Amino acid sequence: MNFFRQLFAILRVNLAGLPQRLGSSLTILVGVTSAVGVLVSMLAMGTGAREQELATVRPDRIILTTTGSRFGQGNISQDEAAVILGLPGIRKNAKGDPIVAFESVVPIQGRRQVTGLRIYFPLIGITPNVTELAPETHFTAGRMFQPGLQELVVSNPCRRQFIGFEMGDRRPLHGSDWTIVGQFDRGSSQQCVVYADVKTLMTVLKRNTYSNVSALLNSPADYDVLHDAVSANPTLHLEVQHEADAIADAFKPLNAILNFVSFFVGTIMAVGATLGAVNSLYAIVDSRRREMATLRAIGFSGSAVVVSVLIESMLLALPGAVLGTLAAWLLFNNLAASPFGFSFQLSVTPPLAVIGIEWALVMGLLGGLLPALRAARMPITTALRAT
Numbered sequence: 001m002n003f004f005r006q007l008f009a010i011l012r013v014n015l016a017g018l019p020q021r022l023g024s025s026l027t028i029l030v031g032v033t034s035a036v037g038v039l040v041s042m043l044a045m046g047t048g049a050r051e052q053e054l055a056t057v058r059p060d061r062i063i064l065t066t067t068g069s070r071f072g073q074g075n076i077s078q079d080e081a082a083v084i085l086g087l088p089g090i091r092k093n094a095k096g097d098p099i100v101a102f103e104s105v106v107p108i109q110g111r112r113q114v115t116g117l118r119i120y121f122p123l124i125g126i127t128p129n130v131t132e133l134a135p136e137t138h139f140t141a142g143r144m145f146q147p148g149l150q151e152l153v154v155s156n157p158c159r160r161q162f163i164g165f166e167m168g169d170r171r172p173l174h175g176s177d178w179t180i181v182g183q184f185d186r187g188s189s190q191q192c193v194v195y196a197d198v199k200t201l202m203t204v205l206k207r208n209t210y211s212n213v214s215a216l217l218n219s220p221a222d223y224d225v226l227h228d229a230v231s232a233n234p235t236l237h238l239e240v241q242h243e244a245d246a247i248a249d250a251f252k253p254l255n256a257i258l259n260f261v262s263f264f265v266g267t268i269m270a271v272g273a274t275l276g277a278v279n280s281l282y283a284i285v286d287s288r289r290r291e292m293a294t295l296r297a298i299g300f301s302g303s304a305v306v307v308s309v310l311i312e313s314m315l316l317a318l319p320g321a322v323l324g325t326l327a328a329w330l331l332f333n334n335l336a337a338s339p340f341g342f343s344f345q346l347s348v349t350p351p352l353a354v355i356g357i358e359w360a361l362v363m364g365l366l367g368g369l370l371p372a373l374r375a376a377r378m379p380i381t382t383a384l385r386a387t
Contacts (some may be wrong), residue, residue, distance in 0.1 A: 006304035024280040031273035032320025039266030040328040044346040046258040052344035053251050056187040059220040063246035064213040071250035076210040080275030088227050089222030090215050099135045099216040110162035116253040123194045125201030142182030153182035158192040162376045174204050190343045246295045277367025306372040313368025314361050325353045
């Protein structure tokens with residue numbers, strides 16, 4: 001009898017006996033379900049965060065930053081700003097002015113409505129053409145700030161999440177009060193965004209350089225034209241990035257933390273589930289010593305026994321992966337979270353389900369390895385005498 005015929009014969013016997021080993025099988029199922037559910041739920045934070053980071057990204061929008069700096073941390077001089085306005089590939093508005101927004105970013109503090117917790121988020125000084133740069137911006141109340149005045153416009157998530165962002169509220173900033181004159185939505189973004197006139201803000205902060213510059217291209221194909229023009233100009237110490245790349249780079253530390261926490265907690269749960277599977281499979285192997293010994297005595301190979309136990313272990317883990325992913329989706333999909341002041345909704349996606357299945361199969365493989373080896377090495381005569 002060849003190896004595969006032996007393997008399938010043992011598997012049929014093993015699976016047919018599952019009702020008699022229901023307790024041990026359920027122990028494996030519950031452990032794997034819990035481990036996969038926790039892992040997928042934790043990973044859903046990172047997936048949701050990345051979806052929110054890129055919620056308003058456009059392929060024809062680019063970011064210019066100082067070489068080597070991250071989004072919002074640049075040091076772009078006034079001379080460089082003047083050169084940027086004349087770069088090729090940048091879209092112009094109806095008046096013939098380039099759609100370029102100069103930005104200066106400063107952290108401000110807000111207090112959450114429910115918990116009162118104080119959270120820092122960016123106040124972005126920007127030129128008033130922000131609605132041309134970001135057409136997805138729609139005012140729901142009030143108006144755009146006026147250049148030269150200490151006025152703020154805020155996204156609606158600010159009003160929903162924090163205290164003091166209603167129309168007419170005054171926010172203290174560096175010894176003076178700034179009045180909220182407008183509220184807006186920006187696409188599907190759930191982030192608190194506060195805009196002010198960049199020149200007024202820079203005067204208050206005594207700054208003379210911009211943090212970064214955003215621009216709208218004639219088309220995504222003009223990216224290379226603009227990139228080459230910046231690289232060829234020795235007076236510009238800037239780098240050009242697609243908006244998606246710049247934002248992904250800016251959020252890289254947050255994403256790294258979320259991924260580390262997810263896999264750290266998931267690994268702890270997986271170790272517990274794997275140890276539970278080992279104990280359960282040892283009990284299953286011990287309860288079938290006579291059956292295993294009989295198979296070995298009539299010519300079944302030890303390798304077929306090992307592989308059959310490993311496959312049985314992985315098959316027992318597979319339903320746990322499905323149930324764990326389903327539980328994560330039912331309990332946590334679209335659940336709101338706001339770590340470090342960044343708001344997003346957890347997102348349980350098909351790729352996360354695949355990771356959960358892979359995680360469960362690895363747990364099944366590792367959990368079944370030692371019991372499988374024990375089953376294959378069990379002396380035939382000893383097993384028969386013990387039963």
